[in-house]
Amino acid sequence: MLDFNVHFPTRIRFGRGKIEDLGKEILCYGNKVLLVYGGGSIKRSGLYDQVLQIFRDNNITHVELSGVQPNPRISSVRQGVELCKKHEVHLVLAVGGGSSIDCAKIIAAGAGYDGDAWDFFTRKAKINYALPIGTVLTLAATGSEMNANAVISNDDTKEKLGTGSPVLIPRFSILDPEYSFTVPPEQTASGTVDIMSHIFEQYFSLTPETFIQDRLAEAMLKTCIHYGPIAIAQPDNYEARANLMWTGSLALNGLLGAGKRTDWATHDIEHEISALYDVTHGLGLAVLTPYWMQYVLDEQTAPRLAEYARNVWEIEEKDNIIAARAGIKKTADFFKSMNLARSLKEIGVEAEYLAEMAKKATSQGSLGAFRKLEYQDVLNILQAAYGGDM
């Protein structure tokens, strides 16, 4: 196990009707809020009206940034920053999924910065300060509601980049699984894969003797595998939504990666795909993940991949390589069982751009840690995932 520092400062309010705590939580930080959300779903569900009623009941004034897209854009961030500066906002409240939350985070950072918020992604500026952030989560997927990270897309440069800072960790997050009842099956499946991918990126590591972290990761993977299909088949199954939502938060709050070298190559590759094609992040991950696993499988990585197969998929096979292959197949089949696309071709990626994506993904150097990937490796993975013959 490696040395580590961790901190989980987000106050979690989890369960039915927890929105009733929203006013009290906001008032810890002030009474002027920037409300950040996406499309009309929170209006259709009545959540928007509920939030506004809470604002009125608590004498909280607010301004709004709506229309935040999946793969949130730096242009939305810039609008939000303007609003914060103009209205001297005290807290940025995201109501929605990871896109709204990520957008809110960078708005909160931008509000205290004189330059352009894209500077945080080009490493021109570091995030040392941000307005307090709160979230009301409506979708189990990104884990952004409990962590320090944000990913933003830039349409001008065709980039999708991440950044992070402890000051971006939400002060509070309200997690009511009922809000995710209306998430459609494909998004539920993508969200489940997103959670699983976060776990994989931290689970697959060569750091020795991270027993506790690895068993925790397997616990979370099993939860996704158990409840993902239930939530798809029964969208209003509270227990399924609750288990997925809490697992989504725990999967990327620092717990699983503490004490390990983590990988993140699959995420890095997927970001190039969704930067170019605006596909749902989880969908891109679902296509890539089995091919990444297949490609990185070698003598060195086989023990861990085999452990995954045995502990998560209950594969009883002594040979590590054979067990690992069986686990990879199970993974691909599981994603398929949730009706997710199995090839890049299927999700609209064009073969002629694979090389460009591989080049961009490795422009800052090799990817990953479980097995290091150079340009040709990434291209090989993309090509295999393009055909999708697993």
Place this chain on the structure above:
Amino acid sequence: MLDFNVHFPTRIRFGRGKIEDLGKEILCYGNKVLLVYGGGSIKRSGLYDQVLQIFRDNNITHVELSGVQPNPRISSVRQGVELCKKHEVHLVLAVGGGSSIDCAKIIAAGAGYDGDAWDFFTRKAKINYALPIGTVLTLAATGSEMNANAVISNDDTKEKLGTGSPVLIPRFSILDPEYSFTVPPEQTASGTVDIMSHIFEQYFSLTPETFIQDRLAEAMLKTCIHYGPIAIAQPDNYEARANLMWTGSLALNGLLGAGKRTDWATHDIEHEISALYDVTHGLGLAVLTPYWMQYVLDEQTAPRLAEYARNVWEIEEKDNIIAARAGIKKTADFFKSMNLARSLKEIGVEAEYLAEMAKKATSQGSLGAFRKLEYQDVLNILQAAYGGDM
């Protein structure tokens, strides 16, 4: 799953040499410290000198409360409160195991209270304020380094009682597994059982569909079972100590109990034993736990006890009652394999006091939630554990 609120605000600094962050962490809260510790072990190990050097290097002044006993006494707390008030201390720093930390917590609360600190345990006063608390952990067991609770003994009333408040959660905890290299085998075994018991108290519950919590609990149990014996056989095995230490913190920081009705009957019964006989808490738990499991096993509890047997001990048996019994036997055998006592008789408990302990344990009403225990139930468990014929 039930609704829940959780918050893990402790900054964790985990690994070799993390003590180097101590000065910086303290200076967030002030420069006058009450240093709380137990016997001479931190002097023998050199940790005491190291802490004092850090104080000097950072212009931190300090006063000391030493001699905190296992099962820390309210008399020590009172001395510490005096020191805090007299010297206007800014932060209470515990260096040691759960006893020093629990003592430090109640000192920190008492420093802001006009009455006697025992009032917090008799419910005469509520803890709404406490000085900031920091810890340097030397023993994996109680989880106190990351939670809101403290247990204190009162020699005058022969009581051992617990209390808690969010303001008691340590602001920072330095967890260097190397500090636990000198923990002797019996204490290592007791600490391992203490951790496992914390997990059991939250794992054994009738709350339905707490899949994620239950798999996380099993992950932690497996870690204890894997590394407890290694740490006993090889006291300076870093990986074993590290896995146990981190698991100890995670086992009782709120994660496992979130969303469930938890039990705590075994702890309540054990507190009556260690209040009267001053035995090591984990040792008392090791004797009681299998008898508690055996006693509560019925048609209603069998599915969960069988799940424990299958998922933790890999028992392949379809009948729930038979599987549960096999899991209980495995548990008793595991504790025995760590050379822990198997009966109350062996640890010096006298048969004539069993009824009194059962009476005291149930003086506020029935115990537990997995299965409710009244006076006669507790007495039955104590009597079975007294003989120790499992």
